[in-house]
Structure formats: structure tokens, C-alpha cells
Amino acid sequence: MLSAEAITKSFRASSGRVVAVQRASLALESGARLGLVGPSGSGKSTLAQIVAMLLAPDSGSVTIDGDRVRVWGVRCSRELRHRVQLIFQAPRVAVDPRLRVGEAILEPLAASGIAPAGAAERVALLESWAARVGLTRDLLERFPHEVSEGQLQRACLARALALRPRYLVCDELSSMLDVSTQAALLETIAAIQDERELGVLLITHDRVLADTWCDEVADIRELSARDQGEEAVAMRPRDRAARRLRERTPSSDAAPEPF
Amino acid sequence: MTELLEVEELSVGFRTRRGVVQALSQASVTVGRGRLLLVVGESGSGTTVLAHALLRLLPRNVNVSGSVRLGGQELLDLSPAELRRVRGRRMALIPQSPASSLNPVRRLGGQLLEAAQARGLSEQQSRTRLRELLGELGLDLAFVSGRYVHQLSGGMQQRIVNAMALVGEPEIVIADEPTSGLDAELVDTTATQLREISARGAALLVITHDLRLAERLGGRLALLYASRIVEVGPTAAFFAAPAHPYGRELLRALPEREGKSIPGMAPELTALPGHCAFADRCPDRFDRCTESVPDLYPVPDGVLARCFAHAER
Numbered sequence: 001m002l003s004a005e006a007i008t009k010s011f012r013a014s015s016g017r018v019v020a021v022q023r024a025s026l027a028l029e030s031g032a033r034l035g036l037v038g039p040s041g042s043g044k045s046t047l048a049q050i051v052a053m054l055l056a057p058d059s060g061s062v063t064i065d066g067d068r069v070r071v072w073g074v075r076c077s078r079e080l081r082h083r084v085q086l087i088f089q090a091p092r093v094a095v096d097p098r099l100r101v102g103e104a105i106l107e108p109l110a111a112s113g114i115a116p117a118g119a120a121e122r123v124a125l126l127e128s129w130a131a132r133v134g135l136t137r138d139l140l141e142r143f144p145h146e147v148s149e150g151q152l153q154r155a156c157l158a159r160a161l162a163l164r165p166r167y168l169v170c171d172e173l174s175s176m177l178d179v180s181t182q183a184a185l186l187e188t189i190a191a192i193q194d195e196r197e198l199g200v201l202l203i204t205h206d207r208v209l210a211d212t213w214c215d216e217v218a219d220i221r222e223l224s225a226r227d228q229g230e231e232a233v234a235m236r237p238r239d240r241a242a243r244r245l246r247e248r249t250p251s252s253d254a255a256p257e258p259f
Numbered sequence: 260m261t262e263l264l265e266v267e268e269l270s271v272g273f274r275t276r277r278g279v280v281q282a283l284s285q286a287s288v289t290v291g292r293g294r295l296l297l298v299v300g301e302s303g304s305g306t307t308v309l310a311h312a313l314l315r316l317l318p319r320n321v322n323v324s325g326s327v328r329l330g331g332q333e334l335l336d337l338s339p340a341e342l343r344r345v346r347g348r349r350m351a352l353i354p355q356s357p358a359s360s361l362n363p364v365r366r367l368g369g370q371l372l373e374a375a376q377a378r379g380l381s382e383q384q385s386r387t388r389l390r391e392l393l394g395e396l397g398l399d400l401a402f403v404s405g406r407y408v409h410q411l412s413g414g415m416q417q418r419i420v421n422a423m424a425l426v427g428e429p430e431i432v433i434a435d436e437p438t439s440g441l442d443a444e445l446v447d448t449t450a451t452q453l454r455e456i457s458a459r460g461a462a463l464l465v466i467t468h469d470l471r472l473a474e475r476l477g478g479r480l481a482l483l484y485a486s487r488i489v490e491v492g493p494t495a496a497f498f499a500a501p502a503h504p505y506g507r508e509l510l511r512a513l514p515e516r517e518g519k520s521i522p523g524m525a526p527e528l529t530a531l532p533g534h535c536a537f538a539d540r541c542p543d544r545f546d547r548c549t550e551s552v553p554d555l556y557p558v559p560d561g562v563l564a565r566c567f568a569h570a571e572r
Binding site for chain 1: 277300301302303412413439441442443444445468470508509512513514515518519520521523524
């Protein structure tokens with residue numbers, strides 16, 4: 001389980017301190033889909049970055065499968081950071097413009113020293129992930145500016161999944177994309193969930209999307225304790241996730257897992 | 260009857276090192292005064308290129324053919340000086356992403372005044388006009404004048420660029436993805452503002468991939484796929500029953516409908532097929548679909564669809 005307890009985060013601003021997240025708590029079971037909704041500026045992205053260990057909270061704790069996060073950002077161990085991967089709203093600014101799409105997908109593996117040693121294995125791994133997210137082989141040779149927004153977001157999803165995270169945090173992954181590409185990205189994530197336990201935190205403005213795709217939906221304003229001392233009730237999305245697990249039938253034609 | 264804006268067989272190709280990217284192929288649309296046309300398509304389908312081509316905001320490596328007439332005047336033949344008298348005054352653009360369209364290091368007052376004066380208003384007239392316009396949008400000129408763009412909320416930024424577009428009392432307003440990345444509340448505000456623009460009598464052309472916004476705005480809708488208009492007709496008719504298989508599959512992908520993606524991807528604009536561009540992904544494909552590019556065929560309810568399934572009617 002990925003859990004965040006009583007997270008508070010504020011930022012310095014010219015007008016004083018701005019509290020982005022106030023004592024927010026959430027719990028994401030492995031294999032479950034939790035939707036997080038709320039208006040712009042309500043702290044959704046800040047909370048996402050904290051649970052992905054990119055940003056340290058002022059107070060509160062994050063625990064990932066029993067391991068409490070004690071340091072944040074690059075000081076945090078790679079093993080721990082790999083467990084939670086984040087996908088951002090704007091793929092253009094989330095990839096290095098100098099890397100080819102294929103290189104961008106493998107870059108985190110290479111940087112962590114866990115990419116396959118042989119070139120043939122690397123290509124095989126890359127192509128298996130490209131196929132899973134619906135990218136054709138020729139696109140892997142292109143630079144980010146030579147592919148569409150939707151194609152680049154597919155690459156960002158492949159990049160995140162290639163690290164085999166236990167939890168995926170999607171911060172508005174489709175708000176700039178057409179509905180078919182959105183559906184394709186979510187189908188890929190659902191297919192991974194059919195194979196192994198992957199908890200998904202879906203942050204979105206789109207209440208309809210959250211209600212239809214997620215097991216549970218929380219409004220960040222409800223997750224935050226309004227009054228001093230009052231703990232927010234954490235979301236525990238069990239029922240639909242459990243049902244999905246029961247309905248999951250092993251099938252022989254399922255795509256083999258990379259690695 | 261001549262419409263305010265008449266676009267005929269407009270094609271735009273970009274010369275790149277990977278060959279010519281055919282971003283728009285023979286698009287024909289019209290918009291009348293006080294009318295709304297929605298141009299809907301996924302990123303890379305040609306929607307933004309259409310908007311920019313109307314204003315001739317295209318880079319040099321471009322091949323343009325066809326015709327764009329505003330009140331009968333051909334825009335593609337205008338000199339740069341003549342074009343400046345059209346842009347902003349007769350035809351205005353509400354750009355995608357207000358935050359990045361405004362100058363971050365100048366206060367907004369100067370930028371608003373500059374926009375108004377570029378439309379030929381005196382300083383005094385500009386202030387009066389801007390005060391009225393912003394007031395109608397719920398903003399105070401004095402309040403925003405001393406501020407920088409990052410000090411305003413997304414909704415306020417949107418209203419600033421809306422005011423800049425409207426200050427020259429244009430005959431037609433083109434809005435490029437006006438709700439991209441906005442939350443539900445701001446989408447509501449923007450939809451209301453767009454309806455108000457239309458109610459003032461200006462023609463409105465809205466580029467969007469947001470199907471829910473399109474359904475709410477109504478008017479007419481042109482659906483683009485791989486650089487071509489594949490369906491055009493009343494927005495209500497489209498949402499009731501799309502005539503083109505791409506439109507039908509796109510609506511099925513809405514989470515509240517089936518949330519089902521369309522297999523595959525749109526073809527590369529450098530290598531558009533010599534047949535229906537959607538054929539490879541179309542569940543209803545038959546032989547003819549992979550032989551030639553279909554025309555726009557009439558369907559009931561005043562709809563045109565680029566699909567051979569409607570060719571025999």
C-alpha cells in the first residue's frame with residue numbers, strides 16, 4: 001500500500017506563505033485505482049510530487065509498502081523511487097528534446113544501471129514496451145519534436161512502466177489529448193493491472209473520467225483536514241479493485257512481460 | 260448568399276527534411292456573422308494549422324493553396340501591410356495558453372493598451388473601451404493594469420486575452436483550444452465567454468479537442484482527421500449520430516460512453532495514403548475504402564461525410 005498521512009506543504013510567495021496541501025491523507029492499495037479530483041490550485045500536483053518522493057513535505061509521512069520515506073528527491077534510494085512513477089500533463093516538457101523517443105524510454109533504466117547489457121536485448125525490451133503503448137518502431141528513432149503530443153505521452157507511459165513501478169501517479173495525463181488517445185493510455189495501464197499489482201493514482205479535472213475509470217474518487221478538499229486536529233478519513237479503495245482481481249483470469253495469449 | 264468567412268479548398272504543406280508534411284488538405288468551411296463553427300480534431304490533425312492559415316500566421320517553409328475570403332476579400336493575396344489591417348481589427352485570435360501568450364516581464368496595463376492602440380484607438384478611447392470590456396468580463400482595468408501575468412489566476416489570464424481579442428471589435432474571433440488544461444469551473448466560464456462573443460454578433464471559430472465543450476457550444480462542427488475534413492454539419496447532429504466512422508469511434512472513446520480507444524494511430528502527414536485515411540482503423544471498411552480518397556457525400560440533416568458508405572445515397 002502507498003499511504004500518505006497528514007501531509008502539509010507550503011511554499012514561499014511574495015504575499016507570504018501559501019499552503020498548497022493541508023494535512024491531506026490518502027491510501028492507495030496495490031492494484032487499485034484511486035481518482036484524485038479538485039480545482040486548479042488545490043494542491044493535487046503538489047501531493048502527487050510528494051507521494052512520488054520528488055518533493056519533501058513540511059510535515060506528514062509517506063509509506064510505500066511498509067517502508068517509510070525519510071529522505072526526498074535524489075537523496076532517496078533509487079529502489080524506493082522506482083516503486084512510484086509519475087506521468088505529467090505535458091509530455092513535451094517531460095522529455096529531453098535532445099534524446100530520441102526510444103532513448104528517452106530507456107534513459108531511466110540506463111541511468112539506474114539496470115538496462116540490459118546487450119544491444120539486442122535493449123532493442124527487444126524497447127520494442128516490447130513500444131508495442132504495449134501502441135508506438136510503431138519508426139517513431140522510436142524520432143526526436144520529440146517530430147512526433148505528436150499523443151505519441152510522446154505514450155512514450156512517457158512506456159518510460160514509466162519500463163521501471164516496473166508498483167504505483168503509477170498520473171498527473172493529468174490526458175488533459176491535452178484527444179479522447180481516443182486517452183482511452184488507449186488507460187487501456188494500456190489497465191492491461192498492466194491485469195497482469196500484476198499496479199496501484200494507480202489518477203489526478204484529473206475530469207470528474208466523469210475519474211468516476212468511470214477509478215475504483216474510488218477523492219476530492220482533495222475532502223482529503224484535507226479542515227479543522228485543527230481533525231484527521232481526514234483516508235480513502236481505501238477495496239471493493240472494485242478486489243472485484244477486478246477476482247475477475248482476472250490468467251490467459252495463455254497474454255503478452256509476455258518484458259524483462 | 261455570401262458568408263462572412265469563406266474558406267475554399269485550403270491546403271497547407273510544410274517543407275521539412277522528412278518531406279512535405281501535408282497539414283491541411285482541401286478544407287472548405289464557411290462561418291456567418293453571429294455563427295459558431297467548431298473545428299474538432301486530435302493534435303496533429305490540422306486544426307491549429309487551419310486557424311493559423313486564416314490569419315496567415317505560418318512560417319516561411321510553407322505551401323498554401325486555395326482561398327480564404329473575409330467579407331468577399333481574398334486574404335491569401337494581401338500584402339503584409341494590408342494583412343495588419345485585417346489582423347486584430349477584422350479577425351482576432353484568442354491564442355492557446357494565455358499565460359505563454361502574454362509578456363511575462365511587462366505589466367498587463369501596457370500590453371492591453373498596446374493591443375487597443377494597434378487596432379487604431381487613441382489612448383483615451385483605449386482606456387474607456389478596455390474598462391468596459393474588462394468590466395463585462397468581471398475584471399477591473401485598474402486592478403489588472405499594475406499586475407504581471409503570473410499574478411493572475413488562469414481564468415483571469417483567459418479573460419485578459421479575450422479582452423485583447425475583442426477590443427478591435429473584430430468581425431470574426433478564432434479561439435485555439437480555449438479550454439486546454441483548464442479545470443471544470445474555468446471551462447464553464449470560458450464556454451460562457453465564448454457564447455457572449457457570439458451573441459455580440461461576431462462570427463466565432465473554435466478549435467478544440469474537447470468534445471464536451473463542443474457539445475455544449477453547439478453551432479456547426481467540422482471534424483478533421485489526418486489533414487482532411489471528414490464530417491461537417493450541425494453539432495447536435497454529430498453528437499446524436501456521427502455520420503463518419505471516425506466520429507462514431509471518437510464518441511465511443513469518451514469515458515462516459517464506452518471509453519474504448521480506436522486501434523492504431525492516424526497516418527503520418529508525410530505519407531498520407533491515396534485512399535481513405537481512416538480505412539486502416541475503420542471497422543466498416545470495404546474494398547472501395549482502400550482504392551481512392553472519398554469525397555464529402557451528403558447525409559440527411561445537412562451533414563457531409565467523407566465516407567464511401569454514404570456515396571450511394
